[in-house]
Amino acid sequence: MKYAVLNRGDDISVSLTETFHRLANGQGLICDDEEPEIVLSIGGDGTMLQAFHRYVGQLDRIAFVGIHTGHLGFYADWKPNEIELLVQLMAENRSKDQIYPRIVKYPLIELQLDGEDTGKRTYIALNEFTLKGVENTLVAQIDINDELFEMFRGDGICVSTPSGSTAYNKSLGGAMVHPSIPSIQLAEIASINNRVFRTLGSSLILPKHHHFDIHPRKKQKLLLTVDHVNIPIDHFRSIRCRVADQTVTFIRYRPFPFWNRVREAFLGYDEHGHYNV
Incomplete structure (x- = not known):
């Protein structure tokens, strides 16, 4: 089995990377940064985002695994x-009960930016993308399935995947969505409601066969952020958002229930009711 490792760069993550290489070599695993079968992320969810975007062109043949060196991560x-133990399970590639490893696939966001000067560019997001005004508020028309839905004015818009719904989206009052549901969620960032501009005021969850478009209503400097990558844009015609055809694959060597992660991260206690302080 071929693997690659990306780490956060801190002392503990670098040390764990060296340990992993040593143990993997002893188990016959092969390090291949160009065409790995499994990509190991050592750090936090931010490190996983970096690993995802590094190998975004190989999603159809790569699975991801994460080791967290800080607080419990969602990835x-x-x-x-x-x-x-992880190296041993990767080398054996089959548990005694024949249940693991399991392949888990999560939905992604595809956004197509139609720029006045740059033409059409496509981006893929694992967590979310945000669109914000740089010097002024964002003013945009939102169409759902090619029909006008609302006129937006405010700080910006956040669009998240189900797995990313626990991140920025949650802080905006959005819903947490199980990653098995192919969907995207649109959440407002400090919208302004008056006689001219009126928004729904709550997040929207769209299924896979729907799409929505963001059309700017005036010339404005904007900042598009795709996961951790900032993309300044001056003028564009539209951004089309939908559930991507691609999915991201995680390989599980043991159970990792989504709602357990939500409980431990936000409520602070484990399955026995004990608080993890």
């Missing part, structure tokens, strides 16, 4: 002291 299910 990283292994702890530093479990690295030897």
Whole structure:
């Protein structure tokens, strides 16, 4: 099996990377940064986002695994002291009960930016993308399935995947969506409501067969952020958003229930009702 490792760059993540290489070599695993079968992220969810975008062109043949070296992440299910067990399971590639490993696929966002000077560009997001005004508020028309839905004025718009619904989207009052549901969610960032501009005021969840478009209503400097990447844009005709045809693949060597992660991250206690302070 061929693998690649990306780490956060801090001392513990670098040390774990060296340990992983040593253990993997002893188990016959092959390091291949160009065409890996499994990509290991050592750090946090931000490190996983970097790994995802590095290999975004190979999503159809790559699976991701995460080791978290800080707080529990939504993408990283292994702890530093479990690295030897992880390497062993990767080498064996089959549990004794024949249940694991399991392949889990999460939906992604595809956004197509139609720029006045640059033409059409396509981006893929694992967590979310945001569109914000730089010097002034964002003023835009929102169409759903090619029909006018609302006129937006405010700080910006956040569009998230189900797996990214626990991130920025949650802080905006959006719903948390299970990653098994192919959908995208649109949440407002400080919208302004008056006689001219009126928005729904709550997040929208669109299914896979729907799309929506963002049309700017005036010339304005904007900042498009796709996951962790900032993309300044001056003028564009529209941004089309939909559930991407591609999915991201995670390989599970043991259970990692989504709602358990939500409970531990936001409510602070484990399955036994004990608080993790």
